[in-house]
Amino acid sequence: MGLAWQQGPLAHGAVGRFLTPQPLPERLLFAEPLRRRLRVKFGGEWIADSEDVVILHEPDRYPVAYFPMEDVTPGTLEPSGHVTRHRDLGDTSWYAARQGQQHRDRAAWQHTALADHARELQGRVAFAWRAMDGFYEEDQRVLGHAADAYHRIDIRPTSRDLEVRDGERVVARSSRPTVLYESGFAPRWYVPREDIDMSALTPVDTQTFCPFKGLAGYYDIGAAAKAAWSYPDAYPEVSAISDMISFEPDMVAVFLDGKRLALEPGQGVVSHGLDRGLDPDETHHR
Incomplete structure (x- = not known):
């Protein structure tokens, strides 16, 4: 269990409750700096390398890592023209990933119409976990999802x-x-x-x-x-x-x-x- 998934405090299946006089909003999103170097490999090459990753905790989802666009190898991501709408974060533009002979559609996304209260994600992109070859903290592969500091x-x-x-x-x-x-x-x-x-x-x-x-x-x-x-x-x-x-x-x-x-x-x-x-x-x- 982490902060927002399975039975975490921000998940809908939470086993505890916040002791507040008024109910909390049905959905609470929480963003925080990862404070670890995270790298992404695709097509056998490193396509993202950052020590400035932000982790988004969203109800009933595993933690998602958002990278500054400037820490992504130029030319790796291609706008696909596909746009969806996130219920909390608004318009979401999708990218295809290309590296050498490897190509994958809907490999990454970016929220492009963020409200001011979600400015931590401005100019950042997230990679579809299973679309990539792997994610690494330093030289060790991270499996399943980005690190969740609230899991013990x-x-x-x-x-x-x-x-x-x-x-x-x-x-x-x-x-x-x-x-x-x-x-x-x-x-x-x-x-x-x-x-x-x-x-x-x-x-x-x-x-x-x-x-x-x-x-x-x-x-x-x-x-x-x-x-x-x-x-x-x-x-x-x-x-x-x-x-x-x-x-x-x-x-x-x-x-x-x-x-x-x-x-x-x-x-x-x-x-x-x-x-x-x-x-x-x-x-x-x-």
Whole structure:
């Protein structure tokens, strides 16, 4: 979760609320400097390189990076003549991108009729994330979306008793689970494979990608489809859950210290698809 997407405070699915006497506007947009060097690669070449990027947080969207036009390689973007209208920011002109033999329509956009209150985006252009070869902070590829300073993950070992049942069958029983706290989401409990009856889990041919944890695989448990998941090779920042398995409490019975967990607000997650041209192997080697 970030500031404005999924269950963030500016998203429509927010799990908390602002303690104000009057309701806030239905939509609040927030722009701030990224304070990191961000680069864009397209057609095998760097086409944008800036330390003056502005991040736009818009309700129910991932953060979007806006570059000063002067930090974009001249001749890379071609006006397409296509204009749309953003509900908050007005007219939006679209660009095609061309670099060498590579060409892509609707690869970038610019808001061209901004009100004064949105002047932070004046003269800036945003690139369609999946239309580019990749985005990089310094020399490391950034996957999924631009950095969101409001997203945090904390992982804690615990000695609490956790049990998972599918009907009468005990699927897992552990006194050493690990809990993952992720901004805005309900806690997720991960269990070592040694404490799981792996014969109860059927691997399925489904993968999703998390920009913060890596590539996830899923398991069916009895008739419950995708009732468990695992990050077999989680990113180093979250390596404590690598190859452990977590269970959906609305699909199988999960008990923590004898109390059954329920699907609570903020538990649901909208999975992120892979970037264009990004294969599973590359997700392990950002």
